[in-house]
Amino acid sequence: xxxxxxxxxxxxxxxxxxxVFGTASRPRLSVFRxxxxxxxxxxxxxxxxxxxxVSSRDKDIEATGSKSEIAKAVGKSIAEKAVKxxxxxxxxxxxxxxxxxxxxxxxDAAREAGLKF
Numbered sequence: 001x002x003x004x005x006x007x008x009x010x011x012x013x014x015x016x017x018x019x020v021f022g023t024a025s026r027p028r029l030s031v032f033r034x035x036x037x038x039x040x041x042x043x044x045x046x047x048x049x050x051x052x053x054v055s056s057r058d059k060d061i062e063a064t065g066s067k068s069e070i071a072k073a074v075g076k077s078i079a080e081k082a083v084k085x086x087x088x089x090x091x092x093x094x095x096x097x098x099x100x101x102x103x104x105x106x107x108d109a110a111r112e113a114g115l116k117f
Contacts, residue, residue: 013096020093021045029078029090029110029117033102038071040078040106042087052085054078071102075109082115089116 003011022028027042041053054061054077056070063073082090090110097103111117 009096011096016093016096020091022091022093024051025087026089026091027051027087028093029115030093031095031097031103031106033071033097038067038074038102038106040074040110042078042082042090051087052078052081054081068102068105071105072109075106076113079110079113079115083113088114092117 020028022043022045024044024046027044030041030043032039037056039053039055042051043049044051054074056063056074058077061070061073061077063070082088092107094103094107099107107117
């Protein structure tokens, strides 16, 4: 029997999360993409706290154009806020999504803005 799209992503997500772990000094950069928006957050898995979050719904994200351009703006914004708060390197968690398109655009923009992963 074929897996549904959500079940397939859930399996991939669990496979990734067995390896990727965030600490206070190197938090996990988790990306979630819906059909319309994209969200990114820095998570400390030791304490279970979200350190920082940015989404395409935030008022300070002024990107217009394609969804990929908006994802680039979100990646740049989270990287700038992370560097400002003292975080320089992160573990990237693509959350079961393929490293392609909007997820890749967000990651590349975060790298360009100063995050290491």
